[in-house]
Amino acid sequence: MATRNEEENAIQREEKGTIPNLADRSREIRTQLGFSQNDVAKALHVTRGFISNVENGRVNMSMRLMVYYAQLMHVSLDEIAGLTDKQYLSTALDNEIMEEVSQLSLEEKNDLLNQLRTNRKAQKAKDETKEEPDS
Numbered sequence: 001m002a003t004r005n006e007e008e009n010a011i012q013r014e015e016k017g018t019i020p021n022l023a024d025r026s027r028e029i030r031t032q033l034g035f036s037q038n039d040v041a042k043a044l045h046v047t048r049g050f051i052s053n054v055e056n057g058r059v060n061m062s063m064r065l066m067v068y069y070a071q072l073m074h075v076s077l078d079e080i081a082g083l084t085d086k087q088y089l090s091t092a093l094d095n096e097i098m099e100e101v102s103q104l105s106l107e108e109k110n111d112l113l114n115q116l117r118t119n120r121k122a123q124k125a126k127d128e129t130k131e132e133p134d135s
Helices: 004-016 022-032 037-044 048-055 063-073 077-081 086-102 106-131
Strands: none
Touching: 022 048, 022 063, 022 077, 037 048, 037 063, 063 077
């Protein structure tokens, strides 16, 4: 899960229309998925120091290593480069959600639907509270 700071950085980049650098994106992806630098280093057969250097912009991964990194993180190279468009992300997310939902029992699907409706109502109430002027 992205931290508030990571989300704010992504919004700022989006507003500016800039592409994040690979150092930032590789760190964001790794932390969002809960991997440590050691986990990634071990999986890619490199040192933790190398991963740290990549994430701090001191060195770049080779294309071959970037492909392995993308496979490890289950993302595309475009996503690592920050070039994935919103429509693609939305469709991919929808497909992933549908895949997970299709594996649920009928009872689990009903529970999920109720949770979604409850969350949506709570968010709507929260948004309406924000819109009300202070007395």
